[in-house]
């Protein structure tokens with residue numbers, strides 16, 4: 001269906017509801033901190049603790065990934081989800097643990113339930129690309 005100008009003016013993208021680049025950055029910072037402390041997946045993140053420049057690069061890629069995936073500007077230059085997670089032996093429980101970290105971070109940052117549910121639904125669609133690869 002073609003979009004009218006009025007529709008475009010009234011459409012608030014998920015990117016905007018996330019608070020744009022600054023909002024996404026806060027979510028990514030909080031989620032990575034939660035991943036570090038998560039007993040299910042922390043071991044995959046802790047080796048990066050003393051490599052701040054690498055953490056920054058991964059965070060930047062993840063911010064771009066969320067921006068592009070939520071209707072925002074920019075380009076994602078990181079690897080595909082399957083390439084990035086290959087060999088990590090991510091099963092359903094680990095995947096759900098990471099998704100919970102993101103959604104709990106969003107709750108702590110006072111995002112509304114609809115916005116959290118929308119992010120959760122997008123994360124669900126990525127599961128086959130990240131688990132058992």
Ligand code: HEM
Pocket residue numbers: 040041044045057058061062065077078079080084085088090094095098099123126130
């Ligand atoms: C919940 C869904 C997930 C999403 C949307 C996601 C997204 C991403 C993105 C966008 C990157 C950056 C890729 C790049 O820089 O090329 C990344 C890297 C990474 N992810 Fe995930 N991820 C998810 C789940 C997980 C889980 C469950 C684990 C661990 C068990 C994990 C561990 C990692 C690690 C360790 C890296 C850094 C890899 C490296 O650059 O060496 N991720 N992830």
